[in-house]
Amino acid sequence: MRPPRRSHRLLHVLILIVLIGAALLLLPLQAQLPALPAMKAGDVSVSGLSSGGYMAVQYSVAYSASVKGAGIVAGGPYGCSRGNVDTATTVCSCTGFGTCQVRAGGTNVPQLTALTDQYAAAGSIDPTSNLAAQRIFLFSGTADTVVPQAVMNDLASYYRHYMASDNISYSKDIAAQHAMPTDSFGSACGTLGSPYINNCGYDAAGRLLHWIYAGLAPRSASAPAGRLLEFDQAQYLPDPTSHGMAASGFLYVPPACEGSGSSSPGQGCKLHVAFHGCKQDARSVGDKFILNSGYVAWADSNRILLLFPQAAPLFPLANPNACWDWFNYDDANFARKNGRQMAAVQRMVQRLTGGGAPPPNTPPPGDVVCFTASNADHVSAGRAYDRFFFAYAQGSGQSMGLDSFFVRSSLRRTAPDNYVVVGSCP
Structure with missing residues (x-):
């Protein structure tokens, strides 16, 4: 058989291009992400694992005037990294290429409380006197090789500097690796690896919510009944992917928080912010941290809105693992109220508790611009x-x-x- 002439081949290519173009025109356009809905929740609390644990500590300290309590799984004291990646990966965790230097008292808690007091005196974080009213839940696995228990012990000492010991619940006797412990989902308790959720026969999400919010009803035994909303994080941080945050975050709304009749959405509901750990963002593990870490069942039966802000990788070397900024990979003000990620999450919280408009497009009158x-x-x-x-x-x-x-x-x-x-x- 003779091969088709070149002109015929060219015609075939042109026809194929036209057909592909027509098919693409028929595909639906990607829908724009919705805005975070205006709601009127109250009683704000935070929690997190690993870098999310450090982020929860930062948030609970910087915005202490509006935070009821915090739950920290495998995190460390406020400002532990001093903005230095080597300190973050060798003193505050064992995640660097060098020799791990974690030891009892190694984070230097007196120095960190002095730094905290300095920030508070300058007005870059809320007054530390607010911390006395917070309820703090801590969990550290004895088998954790990433954030060993010595770091968590220093975190407990840090919080005891600002509050009575009775305000702190510290669980540290389970042989858990570096992961979110549950009593029904995940890898074996001693496993280190994705999705960093381990079945340890221990419901950490339930324990920390119970500690922060006394008198919760039993968790729901049914499948999640609420609405999971993906929303646009760029409303709260312009160009978020350039600063270690994903384009979108997630909000879980239990049916009782939707609002009806004279009730505004979120009215009478609590708001809990859950920060995922490194390599635990939705891009890496899908909805596993959101739906399987234990929070949702308690939210359904106790009128708790769940905010799951999302970090993202920042390549090539700054933040390849989608960690939260607790060591200055993007922002020297990472632990203060004007830190980019911190302020972005605070604006989300304000949207869900104040029920007001999204962030304004212009600065306040008289503000320096x-x-x-x-x-x-x-x-x-x-x-x-x-x-x-x-x-x-x-x-x-x-x-x-x-x-x-x-x-x-x-x-x-x-x-x-x-x-x-x-x-x-x-």
Whole structure:
């Protein structure tokens, strides 16, 4: 058989391209992610595993005026990393390439409480006096090789500096590896690996919720009855994937929190924020942390809204494992109220507890909106970020030139965490 002539082959290719294009036109467009609904929940609490545990500690301390309690599984004291990745991976955990240096008292709790007091005095976190009213639940497995028990013991000492021991429940006698312990789902209790949920015959989610919220009803024995909503996180942090957060987060709404008649959505409900651990985001493990870590059954029977904000990998080296920022991989203010991830989650919480509008598009009247400084100072203040020695305006991503003390730029804030380059400030 003779091969088709070249002109025929070209015609066949053109016809194929036209057919593929027509088929693509018939595909539905990807729907835009919905906004987080306005709700009026109360009694805010937080919890988390691993980097999520560190994030829960940061949040409970920085926003102590509005947090009822916290549950920490395999985390450590506030500010433990001092913003240094080597300290984070050798002193506060055993996750680095060097020799693990975790030891009793190794995080230097007196130094960390002094740092906390310094931040509070400067107004960059809420007054530490609020911590005395919080309820704190801690869990550390004796077999945890990632955040060994010595780090959690220091966390208990840190909290005891600010509150009575009676406010702290510390479980540390189960041979669990580094994972979220449950009594019905996951790998064997001593397993280290994805999805970092282990069946240890211990319901950590239920225990911590019971400790924070006294008098809960028994958990639901039925399949989840509520609504799981995926929402747009970019409303709370512009360009979130450039700062270690995913484009979307998740909210679980029990039927009793939907609102009906004269009742507003979320009214009379509690709000619990659950921070996943490294490699435990939805991109990595699907909905396993959301639906199988134990929270949902308690939410259904106790009118608890569950907020699951999502971190994301930040390549190439800054944050490949979708950890939360507890060691300054994106933001020098990572542990303070104006830290990018911290402030983003706080805005989500405000949306779910205040029932108001999404974050405003313009700064408050009279607020400072224009800044002239060196590019290095802009980066240090969080108005810009560094990529390979060059500075870029936070939010807009506009290039500002070298990240240096010798190069000066003017930035105008047009929205929370969004700056544009201007010629000069008035």
